[in-house]
Amino acid sequence: MASLNYFPCTATLSHSPSCPTFPKPRSRHLQISSSISENKNIDIETNSNSQPKVDRRNMLLGLGSGGLYGAANLVINPRDSSATPVQAPVLDRCGKATDLNSGKDIDINCCPPFSDRIVDYRVPPVFQMKMRPSAHRVSPEYIFKYNMAIDRMKRLPKDDPRNFFQQANIHCAYCNGAYKLQEGQLEGPDPTEVLQVHNSWLFFPFHRWYLYFYERILGKLIDDPTFALPFWNWDNPKGMTIPPMFLDEKSALYDKKRSKNSTPSAVVDLGLTGEKDPLQLVTNNLTIMYNEMIRGNQDVYGFMGKEYRQGDAPDPGPGSVERGSHTAIHWWVGEPDKNGEDMGNFYTAGRDPLFYCHHVNVDRMWTLWQYFIPSNKVPDKRITNFDFLDASFLFYDENAQLVRVRVKDCLDNLGMGYDFERIDLPWLDYRPPSQTAGAKIRRTNAISKLAATIFPLKLDQIVRVVVKKTKKGKADEVLVLEDMEVDTSKLLKFDVFVNDEDDNSFELDKAAYLGTYAQLPHKSATNKTVKTSINLKLTDLYNDMDIADDDSILITLVPRNQDGGVTIGGIKIIEAPPAKKPDA
Numbered sequence: 105m106a107s108l109n110y111f112p113c114t115a116t117l118s119h120s121p122s123c124p125t126f127p128k129p130r131s132r133h134l135q136i137s138s139s140i141s142e143n144k145n146i147d148i149e150t151n152s153n154s155q156p157k158v159d160r161r162n163m164l165l166g167l168g169s170g171g172l173y174g175a176a177n178l179v180i181n182p183r184d185s186s187a188t189p190v191q192a193p194v195l196d197r198c199g200k201a202t203d204l205n206s207g208k209d210i211d212i213n214c215c216p217p218f219s220d221r222i223v224d225y226r227v228p229p230v231f232q233m234k235m236r237p238s239a240h241r242v243s244p245e246y247i248f249k250y251n252m253a254i255d256r257m258k259r260l261p262k263d264d265p266r267n268f269f270q271q272a273n274i275h276c277a278y279c280n281g282a283y284k285l286q287e288g289q290l291e292g293p294d295p296t297e298v299l300q301v302h303n304s305w306l307f308f309p310f311h312r313w314y315l316y317f318y319e320r321i322l323g324k325l326i327d328d329p330t331f332a333l334p335f336w337n338w339d340n341p342k343g344m345t346i347p348p349m350f351l352d353e354k355s356a357l358y359d360k361k362r363s364k365n366s367t368p369s370a371v372v373d374l375g376l377t378g379e380k381d382p383l384q385l386v387t388n389n390l391t392i393m394y395n396e397m398i399r400g401n402q403d404v405y406g407f408m409g410k411e412y413r414q415g416d417a418p419d420p421g422p423g424s425v426e427r428g429s430h431t432a433i434h435w436w437v438g439e440p441d442k443n444g445e446d447m448g449n450f451y452t453a454g455r456d457p458l459f460y461c462h463h464v465n466v467d468r469m470w471t472l473w474q475y476f477i478p479s480n481k482v483p484d485k486r487i488t489n490f491d492f493l494d495a496s497f498l499f500y501d502e503n504a505q506l507v508r509v510r511v512k513d514c515l516d517n518l519g520m521g522y523d524f525e526r527i528d529l530p531w532l533d534y535r536p537p538s539q540t541a542g543a544k545i546r547r548t549n550a551i552s553k554l555a556a557t558i559f560p561l562k563l564d565q566i567v568r569v570v571v572k573k574t575k576k577g578k579a580d581e582v583l584v585l586e587d588m589e590v591d592t593s594k595l596l597k598f599d600v601f602v603n604d605e606d607d608n609s610f611e612l613d614k615a616a617y618l619g620t621y622a623q624l625p626h627k628s629a630t631n632k633t634v635k636t637s638i639n640l641k642l643t644d645l646y647n648d649m650d651i652a653d654d655d656s657i658l659i660t661l662v663p664r665n666q667d668g669g670v671t672i673g674g675i676k677i678i679e680a681p682p683a684k685k686p687d688a
């Protein structure tokens with residue numbers, strides 16, 4: 105085990121742009137297994153059909169052999185008549201998009217140019233792996249090329265589906281209600297039900313495909329098939345500021361519609377607490393990452409998002425990264441006074457080149473979670489349900505060919521031909537220090553109510569509520585916030601703490617922090633309120649606070665945005681279902 109010193113910027117980065125400087129965290133000893141940050145070698149073998157095969161041996165830390173999603177061991181539940189994966193949209197039914205903040209139709213057309221020639225996409229054989237670099241570490245040559253590629257994209261004819269604004273509109277069309285679920289697929293529900301790719305298990309796959317084609321288009325425009333998009337490394341203190349190349353006003357990477365946070369030194373606030381102290385922000389951010397990637401998820405859906413099928417109401421529930429750090433970055437970059445534009449609102453997010461850099465890191469989180477989190481920490485990492493694997497989307501590829509892609513073909517980034525530069529993962533062992541003293545509920549403090557008495561509850565102030573555990577004694581349990589009614593037209597965020605009577609809610613770097621719910625305004629159902637729920641795993645927190653033997657716990661809900669867009673139907677603790685064994 106090598107101890108990781110992540111402050112300040114390393115001197116080895118010859119092209120290091122202005123390095124953010126942070127004070128050292130208080131009494132936190134970071135350790136990272138050296139094997140995690142080492143380079144991995146990728147062997148590409150060619151079999152008799154000359155289809156290259158990626159050997160993942162060096163990548164599969166703690167996962168046993170075979171990989172997660174290798175084609176050979178992928179078990180797909182057989183298709184049955186009730187299978188209803190979300191179908192790719194029908195282009196000529198693409199309609200008006202809606203801005204829910206104002207309730208008005210968006211006066212731009214988000215729909216792509218029409219084509220009725222759809223090809224089922226096959227990922228081409230990989231002969232050379234593209235390496236996506238950390239945006240804070242790239243060379244001036246890289247920045248020059250990237251800038252040129254985006255500039256050329258902006259100069260393509262307006263009706264070319266690969267044009268910069270057409271690409272931005274992809275996000276608008278899939279997220280602000282322009283696409284409807286396909287006719288004939290629905291039994292019962294409104295056939296005009298919108299297709300929504302956020303707040304469910306489609307989140308990671310949709311954005312992965314989106315970036316995949318975006319990257320290929322840029323590569324084609326500069327005639328460099330190895331071009332790889334950069335990632336905004338906001339999960340590492342060295343990357344917790346806006347990557348400098350996006351701040352150059354003369355660059356094609358610049359966007360003027362950003363908040364006052366877009367200064368070279370502002371540290372991202374993944375907790376959206378409004379905290380200003382950079383040290384506190386860094387420790388909050390690392391705690392949040394540890395929580396989203398490891399501590400807070402009960403099962404695979406806790407990370408990926410809840411199930412969503414054709415005919416389901418949209419927004420069944422986002423996964424931990426989506427509703428947390430991902431949403432926070434959108435919000436933090438967007439301009440609050442201008443309806444969140446560009447980054448803070450789905451219909452405009454893709455107009456800021458920083459959006460793609462942000463999402464490459466979100467995509468990287470999926471890969472890290474699949475392959476770098478040891479299976480003793482997160483045992484259940486795959487969804488084998490046909491309704492997930494066979495869900496499909498439409499994109500235009502680098503040749504302006506309309507293609508249909510499926511979730512099952514995007515589960516492995518190496519198979520798709522790209523990898524990420526290896527960067528230390530300082531959050532990997534950032535479990536909050538145990539907090540036993542004072543962790544018991546102080547009964548004398550009569551501030552709390554019993555859960556049974558106050559729900560449903562409009563969350564417009566800090567609320568404390570006592571929730572009974574399933575049983576006394578050591579327990580493996582999950583907190584469920586159920587029947588949450590969420591106004592999808594609002595920016596929303598709240599945090600959840602356990603046995604925390606301290607009113608300093610800016611500090612998230614403590615054992616008592618259990619999780620977060622945040623969302624950006626988007627189009628959901630015809631009705632702008634949706635029902636959703638989240639599950640937060642309590643087991644590790646019980647150990648960190650030594651309260652596994654108590655018979656009830658005190659939950660504190662801290663809204664960060666006070667306009668009452670969330671009503672919580674109820675809170676309960678359930679026993680954690682046993683973790684699924686990976687399929688044999």
Ligand code: C2O
Nearest residue numbers: 275279302430434
């Ligand atoms: Cu489609 Cu970050 O959102």
